[in-house]
Amino acid sequence: MVCFLLIFSYRGMRKVKGVMFFDMQYMILVMLPALVLAGIASLMVKVTFNRYSRVRCYSGLTGAQAAERMLRTSGVFDVKVEETGGFLSDHYDPTKKVLRLSPGVYESQSLSAVGVACHEAGHALQHADQYVPLVLRTVLVPVTNISSMLAFYVVAAGFMFRPLLYVGCAMFAVAFLFSVVTLPVEWDASARAKQHLVNTGIVSPGQEIEAGRVLNAAFLTYVAGAVGSLLTLLYYLMRAGIIGGGRDRD
Ligand SMILES: [Zn+2]
Incomplete structure (x- = not known):
């Protein structure tokens, strides 16, 4: 019995090592x-953000003012706009109904600042509208x-x-589903931001x-996150023999 357990765990550990550490x-x-x-996408964000951080928006509003205006003109009055620390740490907190903007966005009058601030305000509007992909995303968190x-x-194991x-x-399928549901949420927040920036004359x-x-x-x-998540899922589906016909032998 002990021998059997030892052989079993030795074979198992080889598999564990194969899967987790030496694969x-x-x-x-x-x-x-x-x-x-992910590296390319992150680099593109930094380069683009820095580039348009030097371009003043047409209206001269700061990120905080632009977000505030977008919320109030859309009939949302119970969301606060606050400053938070960090670089590109901007986010909307639905539990406290607070929109937190990083210093480079909160105080800046740049195109980057008003773009990011209104994107986050877009999430607050999605929350107020009970936008279905956002609700689903919150459930999946x-x-x-x-x-x-x-x-x-x-x-x-x-x-x-x-x-x-x-x-x-x-x-892994749940993680992939989460990354897929995130896509319309992010796209829609940006679409709302772009529409507001133009319609209210914040940008020319x-x-x-x-x-x-x-x-x-x-x-x-x-998108990079969703692709990474898909690759991981496909890889383990193949290793499990669920797709691709192959299967790791015990
Ligand atoms: Zn977002």
Whole structure:
């Protein structure tokens, strides 16, 4: 019995090591393309943001004023706009109904600042409208947090006890679903921001495209996240033999 357990755990540990630590196939097929894509997207955000941080918007409003105006003209009066620390740490907190803007956005009159500030205000408007993809995304947050934390361990355990492999794949599927649902949420927040920037004259018609570039670059980071999540899911579906016909032998 002891021998059986030792052999079982030795074989299992080889699988665990193969999956989690020494899996070159995983590094090359999944990690490398995902990291390269995420790196390119993040670089594009920084370059574009810095570039248009030096261009003053037509109206001369700061990011905070632009966001405030967008919220109030859309009939939202219970969301506060506050300054927070960090670089590009801007976000909308739906639990406290607070829009937090980084110093480079809050006080700046640049195209980048009003673009990012109005994008975050766009999330607050989605919240007020109960925009369906945002509601779905909020529901998925706790499930995704748990899945992201445990999926690799569950998959690794699945190479010793196969049913767990399918549970692990389901966890990666949840993470992928979350990244997909995030796309319309982000796209819609930017669309609302662009529309408001132009309609209220915060940017001139000529500046519309430039302000849009900052938001488009930010959107790319979410696309990169979704692609990385898809690659991870496909990889483990193949390893589990659910797609592609191959299957790791026990
Ligand atoms: Zn956003």
